[in-house]
Amino acid sequence: MIRTILAGLPLTLLITATAMALGTLLAVPLTLGLRAGAPPVRWVCRVVVDLFRGVPQLVWLFIIYYGVSAGDARPTALGAGVAALGLVASGYLAEIFRGALKGVAAGQWEAAAALGFSPATTWARILTPQAARVALPAYTNYAIALLKDSAIVSTIGVAEMVFRTGQVARTSDMGVFVYVFTAVIYIALSAPLGMLSRRSDIKLREAVAR
């Protein structure tokens, strides 16, 4: 019984990691768009970010899974799940990145310009490393939230942990135990992530100019 549930763990982790990677990738252009000089670009990116964050993940999931098709081709449940979670993640992560860039002291930009660094070098060697440190705690928190949110893909039949938990609960008379067991697995998974983030945050913060 426990083994059946745990067999879904790799898929849960895979979905979380893939969606987080997709979200991070999509968040980069969105972040740049939110900071763009041209107002129309900024507005479009603001609307996109707000829609990604303002519409529940389940709705995105169903829009993509039940609604999107190209000819006869329909997305797989796994693909739709990763896409939906990744889209929503990109909205939240873009906000986190934007805030982190704002947290890098203005003197750092000015100093880089004064020293004649090219924009590319300024971004690669000065801004990104510092902003990444500021963003880390919020980034890890989102990863933990995403781990839990990945459970929603069970509603379209992806056989990850919660889907299997439901199956086990239906065939046994120990429903409470089965669900609490799964919940404890999630809690056990997020505890070390949270601890790691707190510890690295303290170390990394020392390396950010104020």
Added chain:
Amino acid sequence: MNVLIDVATDLRDYLPELLGGLRLSVILTLSSLVLGLPIALALAFGVTAAHDVLRWACVAVVEFGRGAPVLVVLQLAYFGLPDAGVTLSAQVAATAALTLMSAAYLAEYLRGGIAAVPPGEVEGCLALGMSRRDTLRYVTVPQGVRIALPSMMGFSVMLFQATSLAYSVAVPELMSRAYSIGSSNFRYLSMFIAAGLLYAVIAIPCTWASVYLEKLLNRHA
């Protein structure tokens, strides 16, 4: 652009039914918040209590409510509890699950808010000879709540979006209705876009409001 026309016609034809669902989503959100808030306040003090058993019990509730996926807690309340002899209706089960989640999250925000009240305030009360009760009632809690308010509003938006998961335990809220209409007219795409827009119409302005409130409260910080 056919999709947009579909969305517009579906909104025209099914708006009353969708709004009925939205109403239930809002009721679920508000009742979980109202029920969760007093529990949260008790938990916020419980997790710092000197009594070991009490403290550990409160920590366990908070960690469970925050660490378990909402979907798992919802299904535990609806599909799991009957095995323990407790059968709840879908709506009561969903409210109970979301209340547990609210209590746990709000407890953390309140605890953080109360901890952020400057120690000088409490020392001032001591110096003035105020009782512990009055200190909490008139000084610590009101200021702590104010500090915690923006995050609590942010959480409320999250909770509102999380009510869509009550679809999985057959509560006829917005998502369930969009799904059942979609499965009768096979226009899933436009039905879900319509539902998404209705969620967004509430969630996005509320998020703006919480950001604005945070700026307002940080004016003098």
